[in-house]
Amino acid sequence: MDQQHYNDIVSIIRKYRGLTQDCMKLLIQKFPQDSYDTLYSILSLEYQKRMKCSHVKNQMNKNKYWDLYKRGVEDDNNPGIIIRMAAQFDIAPCLVAKCILNKYFETLETSGDKDQSSVNINIYLRDTCLIQNMDLAYEIFLCTLYDNIYSPLTETMKASLGQQYEVKLYKEAVALGLAFRDEEHLRKNGYDKTPDCKLEVPVAMDGFVINWIESKALFGDEDAHKDYMKNQYLSYWNRFGPGLVIYWFGYLEKIVEPSDKRFIIRDHLPTNIIHISSSTFSKNLKNRI
Incomplete structure (x- = not known):
């Protein structure tokens, strides 16, 4: 917006x-x-x-x-x-x-x-x-x-809406052939900071390598985005590398930083996906290090 x-x-x-x-x-x-x-x-x-x-x-x-x-x-x-x-x-x-x-x-x-x-x-x-x-x-x-x-009642509805869009994310991820672990699985395995979707194998979306996806059933304004970035997104980036944030109800154009290599922001799950082979990923990882 x-x-x-x-x-x-x-x-x-x-x-x-x-x-x-x-x-x-x-x-x-x-x-x-x-x-x-x-x-x-x-x-x-x-x-x-x-x-x-x-x-x-x-x-x-x-x-x-x-x-x-x-x-x-x-x-x-x-x-x-x-x-x-x-x-x-x-x-x-x-x-x-x-x-x-x-x-x-x-x-x-x-x-x-x-x-x-x-x-x-x-x-x-x-x-x-x-x-x-x-x-x-x-x-x-x-x-x-x-x-x-x-x-x-509203709080309950908000929680339900958040779960609804997480399910939507999982269904779309499965339809696109993505291999991933959900938040519940990550918590059971001891992760304290858990994105909604952690990819088992990274993929490229819109030309950006994605390791995790976070679903937000809200509009991404400047204040909300700064708060989430401080308390969630940067932790995901430190642990898992670059990822994708989805604000399903849209977001303010101002919060997008084109040069940001930590995560990209969308209002949907991109479908133009390039699957990365393990050999290609290992090579890119070495270059990054």
Whole structure:
């Protein structure tokens, strides 16, 4: 994706105030040429950056959120009190819900109930039936439905999507006749840094020798790419040599360095493959050393 088009998408996200679900609808309307997954991935990455910047402020305002929630209940407002608060203050519903749950358990402890200091809020966010206050339980449940960034449901869907594209990678690799070991096999054999696909025999893709392939079911923006390069890609390169990174939902052209000999970046698995014989590989390896 070129820089200008990316900037146009990000500009709308950064200016938007309200629920990310509504922002997503706007993006789909404004950029029909882009896939849902690409737009959602850019939205998710940008929104998480925004929430990180406002994290401390949100924690400081938990008393305010709690008071507003209680007032809404006392006034017999319609369900969705916390969601409307999230839209008003431009915060993810589940993050507001966490603040309110924290304050709720603090009040239980103050009122003489058992010690709540070790309560894991995420457990109650995942299973709202555990919350004894029925009104609050329903409000938190609604947050998990309306929050498409921080909800436990969303996290599960993201994990499932990542696995789906790993399977897609393996199927395409088998169809191309590539011999490889998957991440699970590598971990069983003691590797701590494991790409999704480690080729048993290197191949040339787009004129570049590939020893490993990493699958990312997201859009590759500059910040995400730098983070992955620091924590994953460079480790793979040090252990296994040059490789391939696939950002299935596209990537920013800016992150590609044409002279980079460590890995190449694509949004698909290249099919123009040259299989390298063992003798050719040994010769190239000697020359490299």
